[in-house]
Amino acid sequence: MIGVRCLGPANWTVYVQVNISVTGNFLASTRTLPSGTMLTSDDIAVRSGDLTTFPNSILTDPTQAIGKRLRAGIMSGAPLRSDLLVASWAILQGQTVRTVANGSGFSVSSEGKAISNALDGQVVQVRTSSGQIVSGIAKPNGIVDVSH
Template identity: 60%
Template sequence: MNFHCPSHLLRTVCGVFWLLLLTPMLSFAQSPLHSALDDYLRTQTQGLPGTVTYSIGQLNARAQLSECSAFEPFLPAGGRLWGKSTVGVRCLGPSNWTIYVPVSVNVTGNYLITARALPTGYLLTASDIIVRSGDLSSLPASIVTDQSQAIGKTVKNRLPAGQPLRSDQLLAPWAVQQGQSVKTVSKGPGFSVSSEGIALTNAVAGQIVQVRTASGQLINGIARPGGVVEVSH
């Protein structure tokens, strides 16, 4: 907003005018509601990678809020504290109302880009990626921020040089492959039994894989690195 005082005589009036304009902003920034939002954002963004800064926007000028002694901030369904977002606040008493306040969460940290063009099916090594630093909140949510999340994985589709790496562009290596001899480990309360079998499907670590045991029985288990299939009872 631009405002110009036309003469020296009106400066005092202008000063009062600006004070009236700023008072709602100052009162919100110093209010218990603002403090509750600040505490919520500080707590909820602690686990984000990199350096986090955030800001709280202004209330809708038309919002008429009745007295409230306890606030409950929350993230609306489908919301995410990443970039420009919105946080809801419920009044828990004595009034009963809900408002939504715009917020901005910026995260500065490391992310990975491709050092060269990579063909489909390429197995990533440390020399194929470069670490960059920037505003992660301006990048896709699936951006890869650590080399351990990329090295040893294969590229789904061809990637150009300088492309920020996303986790959905990479495939984890097979922990178990179809036709491979595997070691099945059955665990239960107070016992652990291992045997041999043949994997009937491919699976990355953590996925379900079907195995045919030496006796011909078909069992399902969780694939683990090293050709191990964990069967729980």
Template identity: 50%
Template structure:
């Protein structure tokens, strides 16, 4: 009986020692969670990190300092995969699924937005949702879209994407504009004709009355600024 008890105790001790030499899956998940919390700290909204399960069948050597990383081309946004590597005492690398949700405000159409017409505030509504599930380049502030025009017609309820909007032209093709340039001790002003449509801040080419082609920055009021 004593021999049997001794054998069982020895078996339990060996099993415990073996478990102590194995990497705890909970520590792996904690490493991933802490890594994603840091990586997503600057995202615009309330961030929630969910770490997926680790395969319990994996027998990884215990690692005193596991290092988490994102694979090239991935970011802490929506469904992602985080790698965890160990360099010593036994090198290994595993990949753990995770999800980063970002609850924040976005701008949607409160009423139909016709194509090509300036967007006004009555057509907009501020909504809240998981930004990671919405289209890329989503508008998050009304100031980003007011006064712009849409390349497509937008139905009520749909989010507004910045890549489908454009600023209103402040300079029109063929328009007579005032070419201006300021510098230390001088100011130049001349008349020219715009060669294309341009929004505020865009580069536009103009042609002077003397036939010279010059590029400048379009400004409201039919002005084009040139730096010499």
């Protein structure tokens, strides 16, 4: 309800019921997708509708979803929400990775196997070819920075 008031000599107030809607674009799934799916541009579509009917976590820009994984499965046409998505792994358990150590005037690298999954920027442990376990920061493309 909104109050409309006249402050003139005939002072009065009238309350009027209103419905507010905000039409805008939001993201929806193009098909039924299982939990764990990494979203690509083929999995999402831009739809238009009343944004006030959705929770605040509704996504409106494809860059908010592409490359993220679904925390739970969703039905075809379901709106995408930020609380349904998690970042994708930069490193997967068992993946062959390249450990890199950079210093003043030098760079050393070797191969190893990731002991666990890790997001970009997280600490991950790697078993080197000699059996030694080292820790480093997960980077995209199977790189682990052990320079710290």
